[in-house]
Amino acid sequence: MSDWNSVTIIHKRLPKGTTAKSKQVVNAAQRTGVAVHTQLKYGAATNKHPVTPLNTAKLDHETEELKHEKLPLDIGKLIQQGRNGLGMTQKDLSAKICEKPKIVNEYENGKAIPNQQILAKIEKVIGIKLRGKNKGQPLTPPFKKK
Known part of the structure; x- marks a missing residue:
């Protein structure tokens, strides 16, 4: 009689959703010999999507202390x-x-x-150039097209 009960438990489908994750269901499946695979997912049940910045590789390869470039x-x-x-x-x-x-x-x-x-x-x-080769020179007005 106990053989028949164990056979029905093995062929019985495990419940889906939150009940399949409970300790009772997992323990029952392990006792019957059913393969149980557990996996912890990173960020599960959150609405956040991890975004990596574009310069991640550049920062990974950087060996010096990182600082923003300041204005001279x-x-x-x-x-x-x-x-x-x-x-x-x-x-x-x-x-x-x-x-x-x-x-x-x-x-x-x-x-x-x-x-x-x-x-x-x-x-x-x-009216003074602040960028390029001629820093400090008067800013020339742009030429008008004819």
Whole structure:
């Protein structure tokens, strides 16, 4: 009689869903000799999808201490000289380029991470080149097409 019960348990399907994961069901399956495979999934039952940044490989191969590139202090001095030459304060310059005064302060102190769009705005307002070979030279107006 016990042989017949064990046979019916072996052929019986295990329940699906949360009950198949309970300790009672797993223990019963192990006692009957059914192969039990358990797997812990990373991030299971969460709605998060892990996203790796694009520069992960670059960071993996990097051996030095990682730091963001800062704006050189000489460019900050050029911004300050150009602004003072026009009689503007940092607040005035920030209003003209539509940025916060803190941004202008960081650029002048060399603490800012360079943003080409902000540098272009500052160049237009103070009229001095801040990028390229001719840093510190007057900004030439673009040529008009005929």
